[in-house]
Amino acid sequence: MPGLTTLPPFPDNVPTHPLLVVDFALLQAGDEDEIAKLWKAATELGFWYLKNHGADLEVQEMFNMGAETMALPLEEKLRFEQGDEGMSFGYKAAGANATDETGAPDTVEFINVAKDDALSWPRTVHRTYPSTVNARMENTIAPFVRKALQVNTTLIEIFNAKLGLPEGALARRHRLEVPSGSETRCIKSPPRSEGFSEKTAIGAHTDFGSLSFLHNRLGGLQVMVPGTETWQYIKPMPGCAICNLGDAMTIFSGGILRSNLHRVVPPPGDQGQHERWSLVFFTRPENDVILEALTNESPIVAEAFLRAPDSSVFTTGQTAKEWFSRRVKLQRSKNRKGPETWRASRGTEHRPHVA
Numbered sequence: 564m565p566g567l568t569t570l571p572p573f574p575d576n577v578p579t580h581p582l583l584v585v586d587f588a589l590l591q592a593g594d595e596d597e598i599a600k601l602w603k604a605a606t607e608l609g610f611w612y613l614k615n616h617g618a619d620l621e622v623q624e625m626f627n628m629g630a631e632t633m634a635l636p637l638e639e640k641l642r643f644e645q646g647d648e649g650m651s652f653g654y655k656a657a658g659a660n661a662t663d664e665t666g667a668p669d670t671v672e673f674i675n676v677a678k679d680d681a682l683s684w685p686r687t688v689h690r691t692y693p694s695t696v697n698a699r700m701e702n703t704i705a706p707f708v709r710k711a712l713q714v715n716t717t718l719i720e721i722f723n724a725k726l727g728l729p730e731g732a733l734a735r736r737h738r739l740e741v742p743s744g745s746e747t748r749c750i751k752s753p754p755r756s757e758g759f760s761e762k763t764a765i766g767a768h769t770d771f772g773s774l775s776f777l778h779n780r781l782g783g784l785q786v787m788v789p790g791t792e793t794w795q796y797i798k799p800m801p802g803c804a805i806c807n808l809g810d811a812m813t814i815f816s817g818g819i820l821r822s823n824l825h826r827v828v829p830p831p832g833d834q835g836q837h838e839r840w841s842l843v844f845f846t847r848p849e850n851d852v853i854l855e856a857l858t859n860e861s862p863i864v865a866e867a868f869l870r871a872p873d874s875s876v877f878t879t880g881q882t883a884k885e886w887f888s889r890r891v892k893l894q895r896s897k898n899r900k901g902p903e904t905w906r907a908s909r910g911t912e913h914r915p916h917v918a
């Protein structure tokens with residue numbers, strides 16, 4: 564990753580959408596105002612900044628791991644490609660995913676490492692990885708995964724209480740030692756290419772799992788704010804992570820928690836001349852957990868379910884693994900038959916008319 568200080572600032576003439584800033588240290592201390600702020604962010608937009616998360620050093624080392632991995636010859640990276648069968652773990656080459664109904668290819672490459680492989684290393688649970696990943700599994704990836712899990716687990720416990728669920732209801736669907744789709748991802752996007760000002764880097768999507776802990780330095784991430792049909796940038800804020808909820812939490816909560824549409828485009832202004840790097844940890848439910856509203860465990864969820872305009876969204880009949888594999892598999896360019904393939908890859912925020 565290039566020296567951070569050399570990157571141009573986010574332009575001040577580009578509109579952005581503000582996010583609430585939630586203080587992780589205050590959440591850990593049980594601060595009621597901070598918990599109320601988190602709840603507001605989680606139920607209205609489903610995105611917020613998180614400060615004082617304590618993972619800065621681990622994040623920087625993860626970016627170094629990503630840079631070392633992306634610098635490998637393409638042929639070597641392709642030995643570890645995620646493939647077309649719906650597995651997410653491994654390398655994803657640029658162009659391997661569609662970004663919309665027309666099948667326009669994505670521009671990003673990324674490396675995904677399973678939580679289970681990182682924490683069981685040197686034992687393989689799901690798959691093997693490039694040498695640059697193996698070399699940092701113990702000292703970089705596992706420490707980052709542990710920090711990210713600590714953050715996400717704390718937030719999920721707060722949501723559990725606010726949703727009126729019995730203690731541990733969400734925790735028992737996200738146990739550390741049980742295989743899941745939880746993974747970390749380091750993403751490299753190329754600089755804005757001449758003539759293609761708005762080639763989409765990552766197409767509009769909702770996240771597939773429960774909670775995402777995201778770190779980026781350059782702009783490019785955009786959200787579609789509820790009730791609007793336009794994309795707005797989220798400005799990276801130094802020292803803050805960006806957190807967002809995924810489909811599983813929307814489903815468990817009967818729609819109370821929001822998994823909002825977002826996408827990645829080239830960074831605005833002069834930032835677009837630079838490579839863009841981002842890093843995510845995705846907490847996802849255990850593979851065998853059925854994705855459905857937890858109506859039997861909370862009257863609050865039961866009531867939300869009854870009020871929902873289309874409650875079929877919250878009775879998927881799919882396990883977390885099925886939901887996740889379907890979405891990963893059907894966005895792969897190789898599996899595309901037509902616009903229906905894209906539609907079949909969608910999540911809780913499926914909006915057919917939005918590109």
Ligand SMILES: O=C(O)CCC(=O)C(=O)O
Pocket residue numbers: 748750765770777779783784825826827841842843
């Ligand atoms: O790179 C980013 O800022 C966001 C990435 C993202 O949305 C994803 O990987 O799901």
Ligand SMILES: [Fe+2]
Pocket residue numbers: 768769770825
């Ligand atoms: Fe995402």
